[in-house]
Amino acid sequence: xxxxxxxxxxxxxxxxxxxxxxxxxxxxxxxxxxxxxxxxxxxxxxxxxxxxxxxxxxxxxxxxxxxxxxxxxxxxxxxxxxxxxxxxxxxxxxxxxxxxxxxxxxxxxxxxxxxxxxxxxxxxxxxxxxxxxxxxxxxxxxxxxxxxxxxxxxxxxxxxxxxxxxxxxxxxxxxxxxxxxxxxxxxxxxxxxxxxxxxxxxxxxxxxxxxxxxxxxxxxxxxxxxxxxxxxxxxxxxxxxxxxx
Amino acid sequence: xxxxxxxxxxxxxxxxxxxxxxxxxxxxxxxxxxxxxxxxxxxxxxxxxxxxxxxxxxxxxxxxxxxxxxxxxxxxxxxxxxxxxxxxxxxxxxxxxxxxxxxxxxxxxxxxxxxxxxxxxxxxxxxxxxxxxxxxxxxxxxxxxxx
Numbered sequence: 001x002x003x004x005x006x007x008x009x010x011x012x013x014x015x016x017x018x019x020x021x022x023x024x025x026x027x028x029x030x031x032x033x034x035x036x037x038x039x040x041x042x043x044x045x046x047x048x049x050x051x052x053x054x055x056x057x058x059x060x061x062x063x064x065x066x067x068x069x070x071x072x073x074x075x076x077x078x079x080x081x082x083x084x085x086x087x088x089x090x091x092x093x094x095x096x097x098x099x100x101x102x103x104x105x106x107x108x109x110x111x112x113x114x115x116x117x118x119x120x121x122x123x124x125x126x127x128x129x130x131x132x133x134x135x136x137x138x139x140x141x142x143x144x145x146x147x148x149x150x151x152x153x154x155x156x157x158x159x160x161x162x163x164x165x166x167x168x169x170x171x172x173x174x175x176x177x178x179x180x181x182x183x184x185x186x187x188x189x190x191x192x193x194x195x196x197x198x199x200x201x202x203x204x205x206x207x208x209x210x211x212x213x214x215x216x217x218x219x220x221x222x223x224x225x226x227x228x229x230x231x232x233x234x235x236x237x238x239x240x241x242x243x244x245x
Numbered sequence: 246x247x248x249x250x251x252x253x254x255x256x257x258x259x260x261x262x263x264x265x266x267x268x269x270x271x272x273x274x275x276x277x278x279x280x281x282x283x284x285x286x287x288x289x290x291x292x293x294x295x296x297x298x299x300x301x302x303x304x305x306x307x308x309x310x311x312x313x314x315x316x317x318x319x320x321x322x323x324x325x326x327x328x329x330x331x332x333x334x335x336x337x338x339x340x341x342x343x344x345x346x347x348x349x350x351x352x353x354x355x356x357x358x359x360x361x362x363x364x365x366x367x368x369x370x371x372x373x374x375x376x377x378x379x380x381x382x383x384x385x386x387x388x389x390x391x392x
Contacts, residue, residue: 023350110336118295119333123347124319 010206016128017136031134038100038135038201039142043149045099046092050150053087054079054157062167072168076158076176081185083154089189090237092150093196096143097229101204104135105225108208109218117209132205139201140194147193151186192240196233203229246271247292252301254287261287262298286330293325294318323351332388334380340367340391341376367391 021027057079065075108131111117120127159173168176207225211217247269254262261284269275277285290296292303294310303310305321313321334343341363348359367373370390375383383391 026349114331114336115329115333116335118290119327119329121295122293122322122325122327123350124323125350126319 006206009210010202013128013132013206013209014202016126017133019126019129021129022125027130027134030130031137034134034138035142037103038138039146042096042099042142042146045095046146046150047153049092049095050088050153051157051160053091054083054154054159055161057082057087057154058158058162058167059165062162062165071176072172073176073179075162075168076173077179079158080155080177080181083158084151084185084189088150088154089147089192089196090233092147093143093193093200093233094230096146097196097200097204097233098226100139100200101226101229102222103204104201105204105208105211105222106218108132108205109211109221112209112211113214113218128209132202132209135205136198136201139197143197143200144190144193147189151189188240188244191244192237195236195240199229199232199236203232246304246306248304249292250302250304252288252291252303253299254284254291254296255299262291262301265301289327293322293327328389332380332385332391334388334391336380339377339379340372340383343380344391 058075061075061078061082065078108117111131117127117131120130155177159170162168162173163170204222204225207221207228208218211221248267250266252262252265253260265284265288267275277288279285287296291298292310298311301311310318310321334340335346338346341360344363344366345359348354348362352359354362363376364373367375372383372387372390375387375391380388
């Protein structure tokens with residue numbers, strides 16, 4: 001199948017999601033279940049990545065800024081902007097594409113191969129609405145929240161590493177954090193987070209929903225979905241940066 | 246009555262159904278027998294709309310299934326029962342929750358009414374102690390019975 005066939009099928013899948021739920025209560029339950037699965041399930045990895053990326057950013061920025069003419073608080077500014085603009089939304093979302101994406105693709109793929117999706121169709125349930133919509137909605141709600149958490153923890157990690165390594169004091173770091181802060185950076189980062197959240201959930205859902213074959217194909221489809229999602233994230237990252245900054 | 250005329254279905258170069266026609270009359274039991282890979286499942290899946298035939302027509306009580314809207318098909322499917330080869334139970338749900346699922350989705354009955362109904366059907370197929378078991382914990386025959 002060529003690129004346009006996949007794109008057309010993907011768009012039709014998205015269009016097919018928008019139908020009236022058979023039972024709103026059950027859909028809400030599924031949405032909440034997905035929020036817990038996607039959001040709480042990924043909190044641990046997001047926390048670890050964020051703390052370390054902030055810490056490494058501080059140490060490496062200090063290593064490169066050797067000029068005595070540049071004040072130490074500049075390190076905090078660079079760490080803040082790098083974490084907010086790029087690391088928190090993009091790096092975290094690429095990791096989440098692996099964690100959440102493979103889970104969504106393999107879950108739906110397994111349901112397809114074991115005929116659970118066919119069984120739901122026979123019951124008269126719109127499987128796209130019931131299985132895919134709650135996943136996308138949950139990702140759009142929880143991933144930006146995790147990106148905000150990653151921003152906070154990343155900066156905290158940088159602050160901690162800076163003082164622990166004797167690079168700069170916490171007071172100097174805090175002073176640097178306040179200097180020339182642009183609130184739009186946070187807005188831009190959240191725009192990226194919402195965009196990536198949509199791709200992280202919808203692309204693996206497409207690969208899982210339309211899988212054919214057996215367990216081997218589920219694995220292949222899951223890997224393929226993660227690779228495609230990462231490429232789309234990086235491409236949209238560039239497009240958004242070029243268009244909005 | 247279910248009638249299908251000149252059904253054709255291919256997957257790539259492989260022709261699975263090549264002009265199959267038959268009338269299944271009301272009140273009669275019909276058996277579809279064939280060798281492995283001869284297209285029995287594909288024919289059944291075409292009849293319920295899980296596969297779209299490449300050519301041909303399917304008629305339910307004089308109404309063309311092929312021309313039905315997706316909403317009309319959904320209504321018709323609610324009257325059809327289908328037993329899948331792999332039983333198609335939801336792995337993450339207990340037997341009780343699997344049976345209760347369509348009741349949760351399509352009825353406004355109270356939970357106790359639904360449980361009562363579940364217990365009735367489980368008792369009918371001699372599975373009254375399997376309520377809280379997961380599909381992985383029961384045998385293939387028990388899975389088919391619970392479907």
